[in-house]
Each structure stands twice: as structure tokens, then as C-alpha cells.
Amino acid sequence: MIKEKINSIKNSIPNNVKLIAVSKTKSVEDILEAYNAGQRDFGENKVQELINKIDKLPKDINWHMIGHLQTNKVKDCIRNEIVLIHSVDSVKLAKEIDKESKKKNKITNILIEINIGNEDSKFGISPSELEDFLKQIKELSNINVEGLMCVAPNTNDTSKYFRQMNELARKYNLKELSMGMTNDYKEAIKEGSTMIRLGTLIFGERNYMKEKIDKIMTIMEEIDYGFKDDQNNNLVEDDDKWNDFSKFYYLLSPEELLKTKCGVCWDQVELERNLFEKNNIDCKTYFIYIDDNKNLPSHTFLTYSVDNIFYWFEHSWYNYKGIHKYNNEKDMLEDIKNIFIDSRKDEVDENYKLYLYEYKKPNYHISCDEFYEYIKTQKRII
16 A cells, blocks of 8 residues: 555656655554655654664665754764754754764755744744854855755645745755645645655554654653763763752662662653653553662653553663553563563672562652552562
8 A cells, every 4th residue: 555655646746856755653564665665765753763763674765854853862863874854943953963963074964944934833943034044054064955844834825835935945046845745745846845745645644642652752851850971971960950850769679778779760750650641641650679689779660551552661761762562561561570680680689589569659759768668568560
């Protein structure tokens, strides 16, 4: 089906218009089906999902970063597989791309995102800002401005917006115009688009649940928990950013409660849980620790289920690591146990005991003593 859709679209558009298959939320299998149909240009909205797919799919795919890009994610986008960043919407972002490109001795192709309808809900600079924007980034030697990109307002007549984009591109001698999606790509082509970004028309309806989860992850990635990188890329506490939200409650095995410390951030878990619940996603929190007389760190795990499929949202305090999918809760908990132990295999004494609890209390802001009085009453899962 995907092959037929791609062939139909390519046969209906001019040769000078590039089809970018928007593969956000789509599986590796779906992308491979499009790839086997001859498609080579794919667009992704989220950096983490883009990087994960690059590592799993053929190396001759041309990847396009089409979603909003944060400056702290730029370094992950400076790689040969990513041929174009469509969504440059600030001078600060352009300078960061230039800086990271210099480090890798690379010229990075970019498009400037224009908020052509001046909508508060969309990213991009206004058309009137383009001239000054181009002047400010003119001396950046490791980026190449190829053209402009926009997402047109959701109206019955998008032609006038595409026409304005074409006029801007011609005024500043920019050759590429990334505009036009499933509902308006034909109008965009008529007004001079050189790249169309089609997702639903190729892959079918969007996975809205996946998009909800992606939104939650984006929020989690943007939160500062009071840590920063030192010059050796180690995480250190940043007292200037420490606040009530990012305090850590240090939890120990009951046997070692008063002897030493190991970190778990309950505030982070509470935020995650609230975000999932507000999006009507069932979730549970598990607390796990190892007792091997070495006082190793405990940890919390947020898990959730959608339509009787179970997921583990794996992350550290500072970095999102990925989602693991399971057909039942038992397999998920077994995997959590194994990965937790494997991450500490060089530290754990062979006579360790591992404990896992479901944490059901609605208020995470409790003391260590209160918490351990609670878990002593709970049935151990492992």
C-alpha cells in the first residue's frame, strides 16, 4: 500500500519537486516499505526519534530535520545522514548550528522557517524579519542557507501564503522552498514549492497516542533538574539552579537507611506521572533497589499501558533513553530487573537481593522514614 501511494504521488508531481516522506511516529517497518519503493528522503520532528531511526535504517537515506529544534539538541543533528535542517527560527539557533558544524569540519545546509501567517501557535520568524536575519548570519561560514520553509495556516485558501513565500525566496535569491503538506501540497507546488512534506498521505493516519507521549518526552527533556555538565562531561549539582522542584529525596534500603545516601528524584517521577495522567494514559511507578551490603543506588521507573500493551519509559535524571514495549506486565518487570542489574554488573555482589515495589501513594513529597514505613507494608514483586 505504501509503495503504491509513493508511486502515485511521484507520478503526479513535477520532476523538480522533492518528496519528503514524513515518518514521525511511524515504525521502522513502515519506513523500510517506503525505502524499498525507492523513497530516499524522510523527515522527522523529534531529534531523539530521528537519531534512533538513523541507527536502525539504511545509510543511504537522506534525513531531514523538519521539527522545532532546541539549541541543546543541535550537536546531535550535525551528521552526514541529516542533509537539511528545515526549522531554523532564530539567530541563536543558526549560530549554534554553525558552531557545532565547525567542530565537525562540516557545512550544514539549513532552511529558515517563516511564520507566514504570523500565528502565535507556530514557530518561525516573521517575513519582515528575514532581511535582518540574513544579515546577522551572513558571516557564519559553516552553514549554508538553501531556502525557506513554512507551515501555512489551516485555512481553505493557502495559496496566498505560498505565493508570499515564493516572493520572499525570489527577493533574496533563495532556491529552495519547503512548503506543502498532505492537505495543501498541490497548491504549494503551483506557487513554487520545491519540497513537499507528506506523512498521512503516504503512511496513513497519524499515531496520536505516540504524539502525546512524544510531547511528554519533549517536556521532560527541557526540564532542568539542577544538574549541569562540567568540562569533562560529568554531571554536577548546580546550586544556582537548585529549587524546590528539583530537590532529590535520597532513599536507601531499609537496612541501610541511616548509614549512607543514594539518589532518587521523586519530584521528577511525580511530574512524569501527572503528564501521563492528564493525557489519559494509565501509568504506574515502581521503586527498585539492590541489597548486597554495598549500598548501591536505588531507582524509580515509570511505566504505562495503552490498549493492553505495556511500556517502560526509560531515562536517567538527565537523559531520555528510550521506550521499551511489552505484551504483558510480567515481561516488562522482568526486563526492568535485568537491565537494572546489567547496568551495575561490575558493582553488584553476586549475593545481592533485588526488591521491586509498586508505589501507589499520590504524594511523593515525603521523608525517607515515611517512605520506608510505607514500602515495608507492600508486597515485594521481585
